[in-house]
Amino acid sequence: MPLLQYEPEGIVRIGDDRFYVSAGEYTAPTTSYGNGTVINGTDRMPGAGFAHIIVFDGNGTRIADATLTQEGAIEYHNGGIDYDGKYIWATIAQYRPNSTATLVKIDPLTINVTTILHIADHQGGAIHDVDTGNVYMLNWGSRNVSSWNLNYVTAEYPAFTRPRSITRNPSYYTDYQDCKFLGHPAVYDYRGVGLCSGVTSIYGTQIGGIAIVDLKTMVPLAEVPITMVSDLGVLVTENPVDVAIVDGRLRVYFMPDQHNSTVYVYEPVAASPFEFGGGFE
Template identity: 70%
Template sequence: MQFRARLILATVSTVAYCAAVAALNVTIYQNTSFAPAELPVPYAASQCDEIVELFGRLGRTTVWNLVEKVHFEGDTYEPEGIVRIGDDRYFVSAGEYTNKTVKYGNNVVINGTDRTAGSGFAHMIVFDGQGNRIADASLTERGAIEYHNGGIDYDGEFIWATIAQYRPNSTATLMRIDPRTLNPTTILHVADHEGGVVHDTLTNKIVMLNWGSRNASTWKTHVKPAPYPSFTSFHVTRNPSYYIDYQDCKFLGHPKAFDYRGTMICSGVTSLNSTITIGGVALVDMETMIPVEEVPITISSDLGAAITTNPMDVAVVDGRLRFYFLPDQHNSTLYVYEAEPNSPFEF
């Protein structure tokens, strides 16, 4: 029988719009650790040059082999990001929407955005390698309008996350989360929706991606942020690519193949119309936002979602490039795919 308890770790008064540490509620489903006592290095950054070399072999004719399907237990809400910490732990960021946003109307913009705020909860959910639910942390209070927990990154010590209003041109809070305790720390406040974050551990830069990943905001960790809830200023870089909107990204490193420039790997989708969605993965220069390499992936989940919708992690296993995708809302299955090494190489 699973151990199940309700643990209230902290309670601090806050205002409704604040997604900072307010009341962190953790529901524990298994009497086991959230993460390994000795945190491992992130797979992506520790295998940077291998991933870049294998990614360069991908193309439209690449054969993708399904290695594993793992059903994740319970309601996963809308999964936005995933990190794999060790061989037996998956951390999933998700948004629970208790009061949906509502569009103001055709071409109607109020205070810079096109819809109501809605409300909900930002979650960080922990699963083991068999998809069993270990813990579910609610990172926001009831009524908070910053509740969209976007794409996440793991740097070997913390999970980085942005908890934002679920509408463009709004606000977000940058947080870091200790995977051993799920204890979150508020870092700074942003005057825009931010739906993803990457930590360059070599230059100590944080890159956040806004709605549709149209802009990247960069903050250097040695620069003191404005006191919360004041907004911190950033260097903003426009994304020149409109192929896909990046949903979840991971810091790769400074690969030799790209002249040692900071590089992240991103997955995402874009809708061409109400019936056509395209997906893909890309290696992106973190300074310029230029995709240095990109490839489409046309696989769908069993429920019909593009496989690159939202959560993605990556690793090299036995010399093969392996992706971890979690595309479906609420009833989620992890799809693990490897690129067939003998696929025809496209020139």
């Protein structure tokens, strides 16, 4: 799936033959202020770019490419996305830590964007709990998860809406890139849980990982390391992930590469990778 100069950030599969990809087009890099300088909480200039939602069919043919932001917008980085059966939930943020972001919902039929609320921090992922109305978002490096509830009145944009809670991510194993809401399964005592994937760097080596997490606490309920790489040598968990049950089997979709991207589809061998250490094929 060619993405031109874009970087894929999130992916959802809707129906049998449509993939929606959030992607960033970067026209000017973010550069450090230098000498340890911090201005308004952040250490780098804003850079420039555009947020996109791109639609592909199952053969990789591009059906649509919608630009979600205007030229000169300081918030242009869209992160991981989630689909609740009606809307795609996404954040459009400044491409630097300790900055700002906007939560939006996107109609996949029209790509119409509705602004929900404004956030006084960078947010790189959005997870919508359809049962409670909670929306969870991950900040830079997924070090914190913040929650809002859609049943409460939000501040009028561009004023900021304070989160109902901010929870420190207790796991330093993986910086999550993209997450998906999994429901309130009985096996986890009906807690709201999500599947998250990402990468981490340790001792000069990058390792990928997938985790099922408790959305309120971010405690991993099950997690596995992932060492598989794309044909271009990128860890498959580096960017978007989606998950589905197809014909009774777990299926995971990855889209790791920038510029010229491929969707990698994996199913577990024999057992789920979250049970008995089973692997992927």
